[in-house]
Amino acid sequence: MTLTTENNAKKIGILIEFENGKIKKAEYGVITAAREAGHELYALVTETEEIDCRESLQIYGIEKIVMLSSKPEHLKQNPVRQAKAIIMAMNHFGIHTLCGLTSPWGKDLLPRIAAALDAPLVIDCLHVNFADNIAQKPQYSGKTVADIKVRGTYYIFGIRPNVTEAVEAPCRAEIIHFETNVDSKRFKVKDVKPGASRGVNLSEADIIISGGRAMRNTENYKILYDCAEVLNAAVGASRVAVDAGWVPHAMQVGQTGATVNPKLYIACGISGSVQHFAGMKTAGIIVAVNTDPDANMMRNCDYGITGDLFEIVPIFTRQLKEVPELNQL
Amino acid sequence: MKIYVCIKHVPDSAVQITLMAKNQIDESVTFLMNPYDEHAVEEAVRLKERIADCEVVAVTLGKEGALSTLQSALAMGADRGVFIKTDDPPDAILTAKLLATAISQDGLPDIIFTGKESIDSQGMQTAFRIGAALDIPVAVNVAALSLDWDSNQVSNQNRVLAECEKSGGDRDVIEMHLPCVIGAGKSLNLPRYPTLPQIMKARKKKIKQIDPDSLGIEKPLASMEILKLQVTTYKRKNRILEGSPEQAVSRLIKCLHEEEKVF
Ligand SMILES: Cc1cc2nc3c(=O)[nH]c(=O)nc-3n(C[C@H](O)[C@H](O)[C@H](O)COP(=O)(O)OP(=O)(O)OC[C@H]3O[C@@H](n4cnc5c(N)ncnc54)[C@H](O)[C@@H]3O)c2cc1C
Numbered sequence: 001m002t003l004t005t006e007n008n009a010k011k012i013g014i015l016i017e018f019e020n021g022k023i024k025k026a027e028y029g030v031i032t033a034a035r036e037a038g039h040e041l042y043a044l045v046t047e048t049e050e051i052d053c054r055e056s057l058q059i060y061g062i063e064k065i066v067m068l069s070s071k072p073e074h075l076k077q078n079p080v081r082q083a084k085a086i087i088m089a090m091n092h093f094g095i096h097t098l099c100g101l102t103s104p105w106g107k108d109l110l111p112r113i114a115a116a117l118d119a120p121l122v123i124d125c126l127h128v129n130f131a132d133n134i135a136q137k138p139q140y141s142g143k144t145v146a147d148i149k150v151r152g153t154y155y156i157f158g159i160r161p162n163v164t165e166a167v168e169a170p171c172r173a174e175i176i177h178f179e180t181n182v183d184s185k186r187f188k189v190k191d192v193k194p195g196a197s198r199g200v201n202l203s204e205a206d207i208i209i210s211g212g213r214a215m216r217n218t219e220n221y222k223i224l225y226d227c228a229e230v231l232n233a234a235v236g237a238s239r240v241a242v243d244a245g246w247v248p249h250a251m252q253v254g255q256t257g258a259t260v261n262p263k264l265y266i267a268c269g270i271s272g273s274v275q276h277f278a279g280m281k282t283a284g285i286i287v288a289v290n291t292d293p294d295a296n297m298m299r300n301c302d303y304g305i306t307g308d309l310f311e312i313v314p315i316f317t318r319q320l321k322e323v324p325e326l327n328q329l
Numbered sequence: 330m331k332i333y334v335c336i337k338h339v340p341d342s343a344v345q346i347t348l349m350a351k352n353q354i355d356e357s358v359t360f361l362m363n364p365y366d367e368h369a370v371e372e373a374v375r376l377k378e379r380i381a382d383c384e385v386v387a388v389t390l391g392k393e394g395a396l397s398t399l400q401s402a403l404a405m406g407a408d409r410g411v412f413i414k415t416d417d418p419p420d421a422i423l424t425a426k427l428l429a430t431a432i433s434q435d436g437l438p439d440i441i442f443t444g445k446e447s448i449d450s451q452g453m454q455t456a457f458r459i460g461a462a463l464d465i466p467v468a469v470n471v472a473a474l475s476l477d478w479d480s481n482q483v484s485n486q487n488r489v490l491a492e493c494e495k496s497g498g499d500r501d502v503i504e505m506h507l508p509c510v511i512g513a514g515k516s517l518n519l520p521r522y523p524t525l526p527q528i529m530k531a532r533k534k535k536i537k538q539i540d541p542d543s544l545g546i547e548k549p550l551a552s553m554e555i556l557k558l559q560v561t562t563y564k565r566k567n568r569i570l571e572g573s574p575e576q577a578v579s580r581l582i583k584c585l586h587e588e589e590k591v592f
Pocket residue numbers: 211212213214237238239240241252253254255256257258268269270271272273274275276279289290291292295307308309310342364
């Protein structure tokens with residue numbers, strides 16, 4: 001009896017992340033995963049300009065939206081202040097479980113909060129059992145999955161993008177404004193230098209087409225970009241292509257690059273090293289295009305085409321343009 | 330200036346992982362320095378080469394075998410080592426407390442370097458926990474670092490600018506007061522390969538061995554315990570599409586469209 005009451009009173013806080021003024025699509029999967037626990041969901045929003053998030057959040061079952069702000073030092077883009085404000089909100093609303101996306105933002109913010117609270121933290125969760133506080137996450141470059149039991153007063157989880165399909169559960173959300181006055185005296189964000197990579201963030205992309213050593217230079221990546229445009233995909237690369245300077249490091253998939261979890265991963269002229277697989281082995285479908293039928297990528301793909309990518313990819317792009325479903329986009 | 334670098338002894342990324350017990354891997358494989366920590370050591374040694382009167386101390390917590398990773402750091406140019414030796418390495422919460430305590434008992438750090446992530450546990454948190462334990466600022470995934478160092482100043486008047494890599498290659502330029510924690514990313518530098526004489530010389534450098542119990546840390550209330558490990562297997566269909574390039578591609582599109590419904 002006591003147990004049930006306790007469980008019912010549990011609240012889960014969810015960090016809401018925006019991109020180009022909109023809530024990130026992968027965020028709805030995080031909300032759906034958290035909702036399965038049956039607890040009250042609090043959305044924590046640090047970008048107060050994004051006022052229009054109520055409609056989208058209540059569709060997915062968020063009941064409380066906490067809009068955080070701080071004066072005189074604002075929260076925007078400063079993870080130290082954001083972490084402090086979120087901790088204040090967690091304590092104020094009695095939130096002991098916090099979830100966010102395992103995105104670059106989440107990877108910076110969640111551990112700051114966990115460290116300050118001396119709380120356990122599991123990042124990159126494939127699944128979280130909120131009742132028992134057991135999280136599943138990849139370790140050893142994705143060669144194993146660990147079940148991790150966390151104990152403490154707070155529980156913090158970073159959820160890997162796209163592991164849970166978003167499901168709607170409409171309700172009415174209440175908006176609460178929560179003002180703080182946090183500062184960050186010894187940590188200042190001076191500037192943001194825009195990156196060299198175009199298009200979508202790899203770690204949250206639904207479809208990725210990547211090129212490796214076989215691409216030979218920067219210009220040749222155009223054929224991948226042309227294909228990506230039709231597929232609404234992001235373009236990735238192997239480390240060889242990054243080290244050769246053909247593409248920026250932000251495009252690298254693998255153990256020392258991005259970990260991705262797309263529905264479809266198309267590897268063009270990539271041999272399939274252990275380190276490359278470490279970044280993309282959880283992809284839904286893997287397609288390989290390679291001149292060598294014995295390449296590791298060809299042996300470990302769902303669909304393979306033996307051939308020259310410079311011939312195959314343009315044909316693929318041309319034929320995709322004839323698929324009606326893709327042209328409605 | 331005093332620089333500490335935290336380095337972890339981890340299985341080589343290329344080895345196959347097999348299990349010994351339900352929550353333990355078979356450790357009879359090659360172990361190396363965590364790749365991000367190589368960038369951390371490299372950056373520390375480069376600072377030392379520029380700054381007069383600078384000491385670089387490599388710190389590791391691990392089993393007996395971690396000594397070889399400590400020696401690699403010494404061969405790369407660290408001056409001495411601190412080895413917190415344990416047969417039972419704890420979770421990241423306690424590890425960070427032990428590292429932070431060992432460092433502050435050893436000296437007054439101006440910069441503590443770590444890697445942004447260890448490739449075995451992939452915890453992505455130790456840098457932040459060390460920062461919290463010592464109450465100093467932290468930046469991770471650092472791709473470029475510049476230091477304004479004036480040894481006549483008190484340490485916290487000195488600052489660093491750290492460029493932290495974010496999504497799409499964007500970089501946040503962070504200014505932090507010293508002392509601070511820097512989590513090295515892959516773009517920070519190109520780690521050196523020590524020469525044979527450097528490796529030989531490193532054997533003479535001092536390593537202080539510490540028993541974790543001697544650091545006087547109470548077991549934290551919060552913990553993360555690995556209940557179970559599973560080796561991942563992803564079953565792939567492995568269908569090679571035959572025919573001319575046109576035919577193979579059209580079969581592929583048919584599969585993706587009709588069977589897999591990705592579009
Ligand atoms: C610590 C460490 C970390 C690493 N981290 C990463 C990482 O994060 N990501 C990563 O990718 N690598 C990483 N690597 C490197 C990795 O080991 C491989 O060297 C790298 O992945 C190989 O890249 P590749 O497949 O593009 O090149 P290759 O292995 O050279 O493969 C090229 C492939 O292209 C095929 N090919 C050639 N011409 C054509 C053509 N015209 N059309 C079609 N196919 C063609 C060839 O048959 C071959 O299979 C890491 C290595 C180490 C040691």
